[in-house]
Amino acid sequence: xxxxRSRRPVWVGLAAMxxxxxxxxxxxxxIFLQAMKDRRGxxxxxxxxxxxxxxxGNLVEVVQTRDYLxxxxxxxxxxxxxxxxxxxxxxxxxVGFVLSRxxxxxxxxxxxxxxxxxxIPPAVVPTIWVLQGLNLFKTLHGMIxxxxxxxxSFSILLYRAFIAGIPRxxxxxxxxxxxxxxxxxxxxxxxxxxxxxxxxxxVQSIGIFNDFTNPxxxxxxxxxxxxxxxxxxxxxxxxxxxxxxxxxILLITIPPLIVFIFFNRQIVAGMTAGAIKG
Amino acid sequence: xxxxxxxxxxxxxxxLPAAMVYGTLFLxxxxxxxxxxxxxxxLYTAHFIGxxxxxxxxSEPFLVASVGNTLIYAVLTSGLKTVxxxxxxxxxxxxxIWRGTLRTIVxxxxxxxxxxxxxxxxxxxHPTRGAINLGLEVIGIDGPGWLTDPGLALISVALVDVWKxxxxxxxxxxxxxxxxxxxxxxxxxxDGATRSQQFWRITLPLVWPATITVVTLSLIGGLRYxxxxxxxxxxxxxxxxxxxxxxxxxxxxxxxxxxxxxxxxVLFVLIAxxxxxxxxxxxxxxxxA
Numbered sequence: 001x002x003x004x005r006s007r008r009p010v011w012v013g014l015a016a017m018x019x020x021x022x023x024x025x026x027x028x029x030x031i032f033l034q035a036m037k038d039r040r041g042x043x044x045x046x047x048x049x050x051x052x053x054x055x056x057g058n059l060v061e062v063v064q065t066r067d068y069l070x071x072x073x074x075x076x077x078x079x080x081x082x083x084x085x086x087x088x089x090x091x092x093x094x095v096g097f098v099l100s101r102x103x104x105x106x107x108x109x110x111x112x113x114x115x116x117x118x119x120i121p122p123a124v125v126p127t128i129w130v131l132q133g134l135n136l137f138k139t140l141h142g143m144i145x146x147x148x149x150x151x152x153s154f155s156i157l158l159y160r161a162f163i164a165g166i167p168r169x170x171x172x173x174x175x176x177x178x179x180x181x182x183x184x185x186x187x188x189x190x191x192x193x194x195x196x197x198x199x200x201x202x203v204q205s206i207g208i209f210n211d212f213t214n215p216x217x218x219x220x221x222x223x224x225x226x227x228x229x230x231x232x233x234x235x236x237x238x239x240x241x242x243x244x245x246x247x248x249i250l251l252i253t254i255p256p257l258i259v260f261i262f263f264n265r266q267i268v269a270g271m272t273a274g275a276i277k278g
Numbered sequence: 279x280x281x282x283x284x285x286x287x288x289x290x291x292x293x294l295p296a297a298m299v300y301g302t303l304f305l306x307x308x309x310x311x312x313x314x315x316x317x318x319x320x321l322y323t324a325h326f327i328g329x330x331x332x333x334x335x336x337s338e339p340f341l342v343a344s345v346g347n348t349l350i351y352a353v354l355t356s357g358l359k360t361v362x363x364x365x366x367x368x369x370x371x372x373x374x375i376w377r378g379t380l381r382t383i384v385x386x387x388x389x390x391x392x393x394x395x396x397x398x399x400x401x402x403x404h405p406t407r408g409a410i411n412l413g414l415e416v417i418g419i420d421g422p423g424w425l426t427d428p429g430l431a432l433i434s435v436a437l438v439d440v441w442k443x444x445x446x447x448x449x450x451x452x453x454x455x456x457x458x459x460x461x462x463x464x465x466x467x468x469d470g471a472t473r474s475q476q477f478w479r480i481t482l483p484l485v486w487p488a489t490i491t492v493v494t495l496s497l498i499g500g501l502r503y504x505x506x507x508x509x510x511x512x513x514x515x516x517x518x519x520x521x522x523x524x525x526x527x528x529x530x531x532x533x534x535x536x537x538x539x540x541x542x543x544v545l546f547v548l549i550a551x552x553x554x555x556x557x558x559x560x561x562x563x564x565x566x567a
Contacts, residue, residue: 010375012374016380024383024387045408092296095293106290120308121501121542122304123542123543124527124538125535125539125542127304128321130302146303148303149299181288181289185292212391212508213504213505227391228392231391246398249391252391252394253391256389256391257389268449
Protein backbone atom coordinates (compact mmCIF):
# COMPACT_ATOMS: atom_id res chain seq x y z
CA UNK A 1 0.00 0.00 0.00
CA UNK A 2 2.57 2.53 1.05
CA UNK A 3 5.68 2.20 -1.00
CA UNK A 4 8.62 3.10 1.11
CA ARG A 5 11.76 1.09 0.72
CA SER A 6 13.47 0.47 4.00
CA ARG A 7 14.71 -2.39 6.15
CA ARG A 8 11.74 -1.91 8.42
CA PRO A 9 9.35 -4.40 6.80
CA VAL A 10 11.72 -7.28 7.45
CA TRP A 11 12.11 -6.84 11.16
CA VAL A 12 8.46 -5.86 11.58
CA GLY A 13 7.50 -9.09 9.83
CA LEU A 14 9.86 -11.10 12.01
CA ALA A 15 8.56 -9.52 15.21
CA ALA A 16 4.95 -10.02 14.10
CA MET A 17 5.62 -13.66 13.26
CA UNK A 18 7.17 -14.28 16.67
CA UNK A 19 4.21 -12.65 18.42
CA UNK A 20 1.62 -14.43 16.28
CA UNK A 21 3.26 -17.81 16.84
CA UNK A 22 3.24 -17.24 20.60
CA UNK A 23 -0.30 -15.93 20.80
CA UNK A 24 -2.24 -17.71 18.08
CA UNK A 25 -0.36 -20.88 17.18
CA UNK A 26 0.73 -22.23 20.56
CA UNK A 27 -2.81 -23.15 21.68
CA UNK A 28 -3.26 -25.21 18.51
CA UNK A 29 0.14 -26.79 19.06
CA UNK A 30 -1.05 -27.67 22.56
CA ILE A 31 -4.18 -29.39 21.20
CA PHE A 32 -2.06 -31.32 18.71
CA LEU A 33 0.49 -32.44 21.31
CA GLN A 34 -2.08 -33.67 23.85
CA ALA A 35 -3.95 -35.60 21.17
CA MET A 36 -0.76 -37.58 20.47
CA LYS A 37 0.06 -38.50 24.07
CA ASP A 38 -1.03 -41.36 26.27
CA ARG A 39 -3.42 -40.78 29.12
CA ARG A 40 -0.79 -40.09 31.76
CA GLY A 41 1.25 -37.79 29.55
CA UNK A 42 -1.74 -35.72 28.50
CA UNK A 43 -2.90 -35.51 32.11
CA UNK A 44 0.16 -33.39 32.89
CA UNK A 45 -1.18 -30.74 30.47
CA UNK A 46 2.29 -29.55 29.51
CA UNK A 47 4.14 -28.87 26.28
CA UNK A 48 6.56 -31.76 26.71
CA UNK A 49 7.22 -33.80 23.62
CA UNK A 50 5.17 -37.06 23.71
CA UNK A 51 7.18 -39.92 25.21
CA UNK A 52 5.46 -42.27 22.81
CA UNK A 53 3.04 -41.62 19.96
CA UNK A 54 -0.59 -42.61 20.35
CA UNK A 55 -2.22 -40.88 17.41
CA UNK A 56 -3.89 -43.96 16.01
CA GLY A 57 -4.79 -45.49 19.37
CA ASN A 58 -6.41 -42.26 20.58
CA LEU A 59 -8.24 -41.83 17.30
CA VAL A 60 -9.75 -45.32 17.44
CA GLU A 61 -10.70 -44.95 21.09
CA VAL A 62 -12.46 -41.60 20.54
CA VAL A 63 -14.37 -42.94 17.57
CA GLN A 64 -15.45 -46.05 19.49
CA THR A 65 -16.54 -44.17 22.62
CA ARG A 66 -20.19 -44.63 23.56
CA ASP A 67 -20.87 -46.98 20.71
CA TYR A 68 -19.47 -44.84 17.86
CA LEU A 69 -21.25 -41.70 19.02
CA UNK A 70 -18.79 -39.47 17.15
CA UNK A 71 -19.57 -41.07 13.79
CA UNK A 72 -23.28 -40.56 14.36
CA UNK A 73 -22.54 -36.95 15.30
CA UNK A 74 -20.54 -36.37 12.13
CA UNK A 75 -23.35 -37.88 10.08
CA UNK A 76 -25.97 -35.67 11.77
CA UNK A 77 -23.88 -32.50 11.55
CA UNK A 78 -23.06 -33.02 7.89
CA UNK A 79 -26.70 -33.79 7.08
CA UNK A 80 -27.92 -30.66 8.89
CA UNK A 81 -25.24 -28.53 7.25
CA UNK A 82 -25.94 -29.80 3.72
CA UNK A 83 -29.71 -29.52 4.08
CA UNK A 84 -29.69 -26.06 5.61
CA UNK A 85 -27.13 -24.61 3.22
CA UNK A 86 -29.01 -25.94 0.17
CA UNK A 87 -32.27 -24.35 1.29
CA UNK A 88 -30.51 -21.14 2.30
CA UNK A 89 -28.96 -20.72 -1.15
CA UNK A 90 -32.27 -21.28 -2.95
CA UNK A 91 -34.49 -19.19 -0.65
CA UNK A 92 -32.05 -16.33 -0.09
CA UNK A 93 -31.11 -15.91 -3.76
CA UNK A 94 -34.81 -15.66 -4.68
CA VAL A 95 -35.43 -13.00 -2.03
CA GLY A 96 -32.22 -11.14 -2.84
CA PHE A 97 -33.14 -11.05 -6.53
CA VAL A 98 -36.57 -9.50 -6.09
CA LEU A 99 -35.36 -7.28 -3.26
CA SER A 100 -32.61 -5.68 -5.30
CA ARG A 101 -34.63 -5.40 -8.53
CA UNK A 102 -38.03 -4.07 -7.49
CA UNK A 103 -38.80 -0.73 -5.93
CA UNK A 104 -42.01 -1.17 -3.93
CA UNK A 105 -43.16 -0.37 -0.44
CA UNK A 106 -43.09 -4.05 0.45
CA UNK A 107 -39.30 -3.97 0.06
CA UNK A 108 -38.96 -1.58 2.97
CA UNK A 109 -40.84 -4.03 5.18
CA UNK A 110 -38.78 -6.98 3.94
CA UNK A 111 -35.51 -5.13 4.56
CA UNK A 112 -36.61 -4.20 8.08
CA UNK A 113 -37.38 -7.88 8.77
CA UNK A 114 -34.02 -8.94 7.34
CA UNK A 115 -32.16 -6.52 9.62
CA UNK A 116 -34.31 -7.57 12.57
CA UNK A 117 -33.15 -11.13 11.94
CA UNK A 118 -29.54 -10.05 12.38
CA UNK A 119 -30.23 -8.25 15.61
CA ILE A 120 -32.99 -9.91 17.59
CA PRO A 121 -31.93 -12.86 19.74
CA PRO A 122 -34.14 -15.88 18.98
CA ALA A 123 -36.79 -16.50 21.64
CA VAL A 124 -35.78 -20.04 22.51
CA VAL A 125 -38.61 -21.46 24.58
CA PRO A 126 -41.39 -20.12 22.33
CA THR A 127 -39.45 -21.57 19.39
CA ILE A 128 -39.49 -24.96 21.09
CA TRP A 129 -43.23 -24.50 21.59
CA VAL A 130 -43.71 -23.82 17.86
CA LEU A 131 -41.48 -26.76 16.91
CA GLN A 132 -43.49 -29.07 19.16
CA GLY A 133 -46.71 -27.85 17.60
CA LEU A 134 -45.33 -28.72 14.17
CA ASN A 135 -43.84 -32.05 15.35
CA LEU A 136 -40.40 -30.74 14.43
CA PHE A 137 -38.85 -30.65 17.91
CA LYS A 138 -35.93 -33.09 18.31
CA THR A 139 -35.89 -33.81 14.58
CA LEU A 140 -33.07 -33.23 12.12
CA HIS A 141 -35.35 -31.57 9.57
CA GLY A 142 -36.63 -29.23 12.29
CA MET A 143 -33.02 -28.33 13.06
CA ILE A 144 -32.37 -27.73 9.35
CA UNK A 145 -35.31 -25.32 9.14
CA UNK A 146 -34.14 -23.50 12.28
CA UNK A 147 -30.69 -22.98 10.76
CA UNK A 148 -32.37 -21.70 7.58
CA UNK A 149 -34.54 -19.25 9.54
CA UNK A 150 -31.54 -17.94 11.50
CA UNK A 151 -29.19 -17.79 8.49
CA UNK A 152 -31.53 -16.16 5.98
CA SER A 153 -30.79 -12.54 6.91
CA PHE A 154 -27.07 -12.80 6.32
CA SER A 155 -27.46 -14.72 3.04
CA ILE A 156 -30.13 -12.36 1.70
CA LEU A 157 -27.89 -9.34 2.34
CA LEU A 158 -25.00 -11.01 0.49
CA TYR A 159 -27.20 -11.88 -2.50
CA ARG A 160 -28.91 -8.49 -2.61
CA ALA A 161 -25.60 -6.63 -2.70
CA PHE A 162 -24.22 -8.90 -5.42
CA ILE A 163 -27.33 -8.84 -7.62
CA ALA A 164 -27.38 -5.02 -7.50
CA GLY A 165 -24.17 -5.19 -9.54
CA ILE A 166 -25.70 -7.30 -12.32
CA PRO A 167 -27.05 -5.05 -15.12
CA ARG A 168 -30.83 -4.97 -15.39
CA UNK A 169 -30.55 -5.03 -19.20
CA UNK A 170 -29.92 -8.75 -18.98
CA UNK A 171 -33.37 -9.36 -17.44
CA UNK A 172 -35.02 -7.03 -19.93
CA UNK A 173 -33.42 -8.76 -22.91
CA UNK A 174 -34.63 -12.12 -21.64
CA UNK A 175 -38.16 -10.79 -21.06
CA UNK A 176 -38.32 -9.36 -24.57
CA UNK A 177 -37.31 -12.80 -25.82
CA UNK A 178 -40.38 -14.14 -23.99
CA UNK A 179 -38.86 -15.62 -20.86
CA UNK A 180 -41.11 -16.09 -17.84
CA UNK A 181 -40.08 -14.61 -14.47
CA UNK A 182 -38.77 -17.90 -13.08
CA UNK A 183 -36.90 -18.49 -16.31
CA UNK A 184 -35.24 -15.09 -16.04
CA UNK A 185 -34.11 -16.02 -12.55
CA UNK A 186 -33.12 -19.60 -13.28
CA UNK A 187 -31.46 -19.18 -16.67
CA UNK A 188 -30.11 -15.63 -16.59
CA UNK A 189 -29.45 -14.59 -13.01
CA UNK A 190 -28.65 -17.79 -11.15
CA UNK A 191 -25.65 -18.76 -13.33
CA UNK A 192 -24.15 -15.32 -12.67
CA UNK A 193 -24.44 -15.76 -8.90
CA UNK A 194 -21.76 -18.43 -8.66
CA UNK A 195 -19.15 -16.38 -6.77
CA UNK A 196 -21.55 -15.12 -4.10
CA UNK A 197 -23.14 -18.56 -3.86
CA UNK A 198 -19.76 -20.12 -3.11
CA UNK A 199 -19.20 -17.46 -0.45
CA UNK A 200 -22.61 -18.19 1.05
CA UNK A 201 -22.05 -21.94 1.07
CA UNK A 202 -18.65 -21.68 2.71
CA VAL A 203 -19.51 -19.12 5.39
CA GLN A 204 -22.86 -20.66 6.32
CA SER A 205 -21.60 -24.24 6.36
CA ILE A 206 -18.78 -23.38 8.75
CA GLY A 207 -21.22 -21.48 10.99
CA ILE A 208 -23.77 -24.30 11.04
CA PHE A 209 -21.19 -27.06 11.49
CA ASN A 210 -19.67 -25.19 14.45
CA ASP A 211 -23.02 -24.26 15.98
CA PHE A 212 -23.46 -25.38 19.55
CA THR A 213 -26.28 -23.33 21.08
CA ASN A 214 -29.07 -24.20 18.65
CA PRO A 215 -28.61 -27.99 18.73
CA UNK A 216 -28.30 -27.69 22.51
CA UNK A 217 -31.80 -26.18 22.66
CA UNK A 218 -33.66 -27.71 19.74
CA UNK A 219 -32.04 -31.09 19.23
CA UNK A 220 -31.69 -32.91 22.53
CA UNK A 221 -31.37 -36.67 22.67
CA UNK A 222 -28.57 -39.14 22.08
CA UNK A 223 -29.62 -40.11 18.55
CA UNK A 224 -29.59 -36.44 17.51
CA UNK A 225 -26.11 -35.60 18.75
CA UNK A 226 -24.02 -33.15 16.70
CA UNK A 227 -20.24 -32.80 16.67
CA UNK A 228 -20.06 -29.76 18.94
CA UNK A 229 -22.22 -31.53 21.50
CA UNK A 230 -20.00 -34.63 21.53
CA UNK A 231 -17.24 -32.43 22.84
CA UNK A 232 -19.57 -31.19 25.50
CA UNK A 233 -20.71 -34.71 26.42
CA UNK A 234 -17.17 -36.05 26.46
CA UNK A 235 -15.94 -33.17 28.59
CA UNK A 236 -17.16 -34.83 31.80
CA UNK A 237 -16.50 -38.38 30.64
CA UNK A 238 -12.95 -37.55 29.51
CA UNK A 239 -12.12 -35.35 32.50
CA UNK A 240 -9.21 -37.63 33.30
CA UNK A 241 -8.49 -38.52 29.67
CA UNK A 242 -7.29 -35.30 28.12
CA UNK A 243 -5.62 -37.16 25.27
CA UNK A 244 -9.05 -38.29 24.04
CA UNK A 245 -10.70 -34.92 24.65
CA UNK A 246 -8.08 -33.14 22.58
CA UNK A 247 -8.17 -35.82 19.89
CA UNK A 248 -11.89 -35.10 19.65
CA ILE A 249 -11.20 -31.35 19.29
CA LEU A 250 -8.62 -32.13 16.62
CA LEU A 251 -11.06 -34.31 14.68
CA ILE A 252 -13.92 -31.82 14.62
CA THR A 253 -11.53 -29.06 13.54
CA ILE A 254 -10.63 -30.95 10.37
CA PRO A 255 -13.77 -30.14 8.29
CA PRO A 256 -13.50 -26.34 8.82
CA LEU A 257 -9.76 -26.62 8.17
CA ILE A 258 -10.35 -28.32 4.81
CA VAL A 259 -12.95 -25.75 3.82
CA PHE A 260 -10.58 -22.99 4.90
CA ILE A 261 -7.69 -24.33 2.82
CA PHE A 262 -9.78 -24.47 -0.34
CA PHE A 263 -11.99 -21.40 0.11
CA ASN A 264 -9.86 -18.96 2.09
CA ARG A 265 -10.57 -16.13 -0.36
CA GLN A 266 -14.35 -16.62 -0.43
CA ILE A 267 -14.59 -16.77 3.35
CA VAL A 268 -12.81 -13.46 3.69
CA ALA A 269 -14.90 -11.96 0.87
CA GLY A 270 -18.13 -13.05 2.54
CA MET A 271 -17.22 -11.95 6.01
CA THR A 272 -16.04 -8.53 4.85
CA ALA A 273 -18.97 -7.92 2.49
CA GLY A 274 -20.56 -5.41 4.84
CA ALA A 275 -17.42 -3.35 5.30
CA ILE A 276 -17.01 -1.63 1.96
CA LYS A 277 -20.62 -0.99 1.02
CA GLY A 278 -20.76 2.16 3.19
CA UNK B 279 -52.78 -3.33 -11.39
CA UNK B 280 -53.42 -7.04 -10.89
CA UNK B 281 -52.67 -7.51 -14.56
CA UNK B 282 -49.36 -5.73 -14.25
CA UNK B 283 -48.36 -7.57 -11.14
CA UNK B 284 -48.92 -10.95 -12.72
CA UNK B 285 -46.57 -9.97 -15.50
CA UNK B 286 -43.96 -8.35 -13.31
CA UNK B 287 -40.63 -10.02 -13.98
CA UNK B 288 -39.95 -9.86 -10.26
CA UNK B 289 -42.83 -11.76 -8.69
CA UNK B 290 -43.72 -11.37 -5.04
CA UNK B 291 -44.04 -15.14 -4.59
CA UNK B 292 -40.25 -15.34 -4.72
CA UNK B 293 -40.41 -14.14 -1.11
CA LEU B 294 -42.73 -16.95 -0.14
CA PRO B 295 -40.45 -19.92 0.73
CA ALA B 296 -38.13 -17.75 2.81
CA ALA B 297 -41.06 -15.93 4.41
CA MET B 298 -42.71 -19.19 5.47
CA VAL B 299 -39.63 -20.53 7.28
CA TYR B 300 -38.65 -17.16 8.72
CA GLY B 301 -42.20 -16.28 9.73
CA THR B 302 -42.95 -19.60 11.42
CA LEU B 303 -39.65 -20.28 13.16
CA PHE B 304 -38.39 -16.77 13.87
CA LEU B 305 -41.10 -14.09 13.78
CA UNK B 306 -43.88 -16.14 15.36
CA UNK B 307 -41.78 -17.20 18.39
CA UNK B 308 -40.47 -13.65 18.77
CA UNK B 309 -43.99 -12.21 18.87
CA UNK B 310 -45.22 -15.08 21.05
CA UNK B 311 -42.40 -14.42 23.51
CA UNK B 312 -44.01 -11.08 24.37
CA UNK B 313 -47.10 -12.95 25.54
CA UNK B 314 -45.41 -15.93 27.20
CA UNK B 315 -43.10 -13.66 29.16
CA UNK B 316 -46.25 -12.53 31.00
CA UNK B 317 -47.28 -16.05 31.97
CA UNK B 318 -46.41 -18.96 34.17
CA UNK B 319 -45.88 -21.53 31.51
CA UNK B 320 -45.07 -25.25 31.20
CA LEU B 321 -45.18 -25.37 27.36
CA TYR B 322 -48.75 -26.71 27.47
CA THR B 323 -50.74 -24.34 29.62
CA ALA B 324 -49.92 -20.68 30.09
CA HIS B 325 -51.31 -18.85 33.09
CA PHE B 326 -51.31 -15.05 32.85
CA ILE B 327 -49.43 -13.47 35.76
CA GLY B 328 -48.77 -9.96 34.46
CA UNK B 329 -45.30 -8.59 35.02
CA UNK B 330 -44.40 -11.10 37.76
CA UNK B 331 -41.65 -12.73 35.69
CA UNK B 332 -39.97 -9.40 35.11
CA UNK B 333 -40.41 -8.47 38.75
CA UNK B 334 -38.80 -11.75 39.73
CA UNK B 335 -36.04 -11.27 37.15
CA UNK B 336 -35.10 -7.90 38.58
CA SER B 337 -35.38 -8.96 42.22
CA GLU B 338 -32.98 -11.93 41.96
CA PRO B 339 -29.50 -10.47 42.56
CA PHE B 340 -27.78 -12.99 40.29
CA LEU B 341 -30.19 -12.23 37.42
CA VAL B 342 -29.63 -8.51 37.80
CA ALA B 343 -25.88 -9.15 37.94
CA SER B 344 -26.15 -11.09 34.69
CA VAL B 345 -27.39 -7.93 32.95
CA GLY B 346 -24.32 -6.05 34.18
CA ASN B 347 -22.06 -8.93 33.18
CA THR B 348 -23.59 -8.96 29.70
CA LEU B 349 -22.76 -5.27 29.28
CA ILE B 350 -19.21 -5.69 30.61
CA TYR B 351 -18.63 -8.70 28.35
CA ALA B 352 -20.05 -7.03 25.24
CA VAL B 353 -18.27 -3.70 25.70
CA LEU B 354 -14.96 -5.34 26.60
CA THR B 355 -14.93 -7.82 23.70
CA SER B 356 -16.25 -5.29 21.21
CA GLY B 357 -13.81 -2.58 22.26
CA LEU B 358 -10.77 -4.84 22.22
CA LYS B 359 -11.73 -6.45 18.91
CA THR B 360 -12.17 -3.02 17.32
CA VAL B 361 -8.89 -1.52 18.55
CA UNK B 362 -6.76 -4.64 18.08
CA UNK B 363 -8.47 -5.45 14.77
CA UNK B 364 -7.59 -2.03 13.37
CA UNK B 365 -3.98 -2.21 14.59
CA UNK B 366 -3.52 -5.71 13.21
CA UNK B 367 -5.12 -4.70 9.91
CA UNK B 368 -2.77 -1.70 9.55
CA UNK B 369 0.11 -4.09 10.20
CA UNK B 370 -1.15 -6.72 7.76
CA UNK B 371 -1.76 -4.38 4.80
CA UNK B 372 1.71 -2.84 5.10
CA UNK B 373 4.47 -4.45 2.99
CA UNK B 374 6.04 -6.78 5.55
CA ILE B 375 7.47 -10.22 4.94
CA TRP B 376 5.27 -13.31 5.50
CA ARG B 377 2.18 -11.12 5.19
CA GLY B 378 0.00 -13.86 3.69
CA THR B 379 0.93 -16.38 6.38
CA LEU B 380 0.35 -13.85 9.13
CA ARG B 381 -3.12 -13.07 7.75
CA THR B 382 -3.96 -16.77 7.72
CA ILE B 383 -2.74 -17.27 11.28
CA VAL B 384 -4.79 -14.41 12.72
CA UNK B 385 -7.96 -15.46 10.91
CA UNK B 386 -7.88 -19.20 11.52
CA UNK B 387 -9.28 -19.20 15.10
CA UNK B 388 -12.49 -17.61 13.73
CA UNK B 389 -13.28 -20.88 11.96
CA UNK B 390 -12.56 -23.26 14.80
CA UNK B 391 -15.18 -24.72 17.13
CA UNK B 392 -15.90 -22.31 20.00
CA UNK B 393 -16.40 -25.19 22.41
CA UNK B 394 -13.04 -26.69 21.42
CA UNK B 395 -11.31 -23.37 21.99
CA UNK B 396 -13.12 -22.98 25.30
CA UNK B 397 -11.98 -26.38 26.56
CA UNK B 398 -8.41 -25.75 25.40
CA UNK B 399 -8.15 -22.42 27.19
CA UNK B 400 -9.83 -23.79 30.30
CA UNK B 401 -6.93 -26.24 30.54
CA UNK B 402 -4.33 -23.59 29.72
CA UNK B 403 -5.82 -21.32 32.40
CA HIS B 404 -5.86 -23.98 35.13
CA PRO B 405 -4.64 -22.20 38.30
CA THR B 406 -1.91 -24.66 39.25
CA ARG B 407 -1.31 -26.96 36.29
CA GLY B 408 -2.22 -24.62 33.42
CA ALA B 409 0.49 -23.60 30.96
CA ILE B 410 -0.20 -19.89 31.38
CA ASN B 411 0.49 -19.85 35.11
CA LEU B 412 3.42 -22.26 34.79
CA GLY B 413 4.87 -19.87 32.21
CA LEU B 414 4.33 -16.91 34.55
CA GLU B 415 5.99 -18.85 37.37
CA VAL B 416 9.16 -19.15 35.31
CA ILE B 417 9.48 -15.37 35.18
CA GLY B 418 8.61 -15.11 38.86
CA ILE B 419 4.95 -14.04 38.69
CA ASP B 420 2.34 -15.81 40.76
CA GLY B 421 -0.45 -16.22 38.19
CA PRO B 422 -4.06 -15.61 39.26
CA GLY B 423 -6.88 -18.16 39.18
CA TRP B 424 -8.05 -17.02 35.75
CA LEU B 425 -11.35 -18.86 35.85
CA THR B 426 -11.67 -19.58 39.56
CA ASP B 427 -11.38 -16.00 40.83
CA PRO B 428 -14.94 -14.54 40.75
CA GLY B 429 -13.62 -11.09 39.92
CA LEU B 430 -11.58 -12.35 36.99
CA ALA B 431 -13.54 -15.21 35.41
CA LEU B 432 -15.73 -13.07 33.13
CA ILE B 433 -12.75 -11.03 31.95
CA SER B 434 -10.70 -14.17 31.24
CA VAL B 435 -13.50 -15.58 29.08
CA ALA B 436 -13.83 -12.21 27.31
CA LEU B 437 -10.09 -12.26 26.52
CA VAL B 438 -10.42 -15.71 24.96
CA ASP B 439 -13.39 -14.40 22.97
CA VAL B 440 -11.18 -11.58 21.67
CA TRP B 441 -8.42 -14.09 20.86
CA LYS B 442 -10.88 -16.12 18.79
CA UNK B 443 -12.74 -13.26 17.13
CA UNK B 444 -10.15 -10.57 16.46
CA UNK B 445 -9.33 -12.18 13.10
CA UNK B 446 -12.77 -11.31 11.77
CA UNK B 447 -12.40 -7.67 12.83
CA UNK B 448 -8.96 -7.67 11.21
CA UNK B 449 -10.14 -8.88 7.79
CA UNK B 450 -13.06 -6.43 7.83
CA UNK B 451 -10.63 -3.59 8.57
CA UNK B 452 -8.21 -4.87 5.92
CA UNK B 453 -10.95 -4.67 3.31
CA UNK B 454 -11.68 -1.11 4.44
CA UNK B 455 -8.02 -0.09 4.43
CA UNK B 456 -7.19 -1.32 0.93
CA UNK B 457 -10.13 0.68 -0.46
CA UNK B 458 -8.52 3.96 0.68
CA UNK B 459 -6.81 5.55 -2.37
CA UNK B 460 -3.02 5.67 -1.95
CA UNK B 461 -3.01 9.21 -3.43
CA UNK B 462 -4.16 10.57 -0.09
CA UNK B 463 -1.10 9.19 1.66
CA UNK B 464 1.23 10.46 -1.08
CA UNK B 465 -0.29 13.95 -1.10
CA UNK B 466 -0.13 14.21 2.69
CA UNK B 467 3.48 13.02 2.70
CA UNK B 468 4.41 15.76 0.25
CA ASP B 469 2.70 18.20 2.60
CA GLY B 470 4.90 16.92 5.37
CA ALA B 471 2.45 14.83 7.40
CA THR B 472 3.90 12.37 9.87
CA ARG B 473 2.89 8.73 10.10
CA SER B 474 0.70 9.33 13.11
CA GLN B 475 -0.96 12.35 11.47
CA GLN B 476 -1.71 10.16 8.46
CA PHE B 477 -3.29 7.56 10.73
CA TRP B 478 -5.50 9.98 12.67
CA ARG B 479 -6.43 12.30 9.78
CA ILE B 480 -6.70 9.91 6.82
CA THR B 481 -6.89 6.27 7.86
CA LEU B 482 -9.27 6.55 10.79
CA PRO B 483 -11.95 8.75 9.13
CA LEU B 484 -11.87 6.83 5.84
CA VAL B 485 -12.09 3.43 7.48
CA TRP B 486 -15.27 4.51 9.31
CA PRO B 487 -17.64 2.13 7.43
CA ALA B 488 -15.48 -0.79 8.55
CA THR B 489 -15.55 0.51 12.11
CA ILE B 490 -19.35 0.60 11.99
CA THR B 491 -19.44 -3.01 10.83
CA VAL B 492 -16.91 -4.25 13.38
CA VAL B 493 -18.46 -2.46 16.36
CA THR B 494 -22.04 -3.42 15.48
CA LEU B 495 -21.26 -7.06 14.71
CA SER B 496 -19.09 -7.63 17.77
CA LEU B 497 -21.46 -5.79 20.08
CA ILE B 498 -24.50 -7.79 18.95
CA GLY B 499 -22.44 -10.98 19.18
CA GLY B 500 -21.12 -10.11 22.63
CA LEU B 501 -24.62 -9.40 23.94
CA ARG B 502 -26.20 -12.53 22.44
CA TYR B 503 -23.82 -15.45 22.63
CA UNK B 504 -22.88 -17.55 25.62
CA UNK B 505 -21.17 -20.55 23.99
CA UNK B 506 -17.70 -19.65 25.21
CA UNK B 507 -18.91 -18.81 28.70
CA UNK B 508 -20.74 -22.11 28.84
CA UNK B 509 -17.70 -24.07 27.66
CA UNK B 510 -15.31 -22.39 30.11
CA UNK B 511 -17.15 -21.57 33.34
CA UNK B 512 -20.86 -22.44 32.94
CA UNK B 513 -21.46 -19.03 34.46
CA UNK B 514 -19.33 -19.75 37.51
CA UNK B 515 -17.73 -19.55 39.95
CA UNK B 516 -21.13 -19.10 41.56
CA UNK B 517 -22.89 -16.75 39.18
CA UNK B 518 -19.82 -14.56 38.67
CA UNK B 519 -19.63 -14.98 34.89
CA UNK B 520 -23.32 -15.51 34.11
CA UNK B 521 -24.70 -13.36 31.29
CA UNK B 522 -28.36 -12.97 30.32
CA UNK B 523 -28.07 -15.60 27.57
CA UNK B 524 -26.65 -18.20 29.96
CA UNK B 525 -29.25 -17.48 32.65
CA UNK B 526 -31.95 -17.98 30.01
CA UNK B 527 -30.52 -21.44 29.40
CA UNK B 528 -30.36 -22.18 33.13
CA UNK B 529 -33.97 -21.07 33.69
CA UNK B 530 -35.03 -23.17 30.72
CA UNK B 531 -33.21 -26.22 32.11
CA UNK B 532 -34.86 -25.68 35.47
CA UNK B 533 -38.28 -25.61 33.81
CA UNK B 534 -39.04 -21.93 34.43
CA UNK B 535 -40.21 -21.32 30.88
CA UNK B 536 -42.02 -18.06 31.57
CA UNK B 537 -39.01 -16.65 33.39
CA UNK B 538 -36.65 -17.83 30.64
CA UNK B 539 -38.83 -16.11 28.06
CA UNK B 540 -38.90 -12.93 30.13
CA UNK B 541 -35.09 -13.13 30.08
CA UNK B 542 -35.29 -13.32 26.32
CA UNK B 543 -37.40 -10.17 26.20
CA VAL B 544 -34.92 -8.42 28.53
CA LEU B 545 -32.06 -9.41 26.21
CA PHE B 546 -34.00 -8.20 23.17
CA VAL B 547 -34.68 -4.84 24.80
CA LEU B 548 -31.06 -4.58 25.95
CA ILE B 549 -29.77 -5.14 22.40
CA ALA B 550 -32.33 -2.77 20.88
CA UNK B 551 -31.57 0.00 23.39
CA UNK B 552 -27.84 -0.22 22.73
CA UNK B 553 -27.58 -1.08 19.05
CA UNK B 554 -30.35 1.04 17.51
CA UNK B 555 -29.19 4.46 18.80
CA UNK B 556 -25.60 3.46 18.10
CA UNK B 557 -26.26 2.59 14.47
CA UNK B 558 -28.30 5.79 13.98
CA UNK B 559 -25.40 7.80 15.39
CA UNK B 560 -22.91 5.86 13.26
CA UNK B 561 -24.85 6.48 10.09
CA UNK B 562 -25.23 10.18 10.79
CA UNK B 563 -21.51 10.53 11.32
CA UNK B 564 -20.91 8.64 8.12
CA UNK B 565 -23.04 11.08 6.14
CA UNK B 566 -21.12 14.00 7.64
CA ALA B 567 -17.72 12.44 6.99
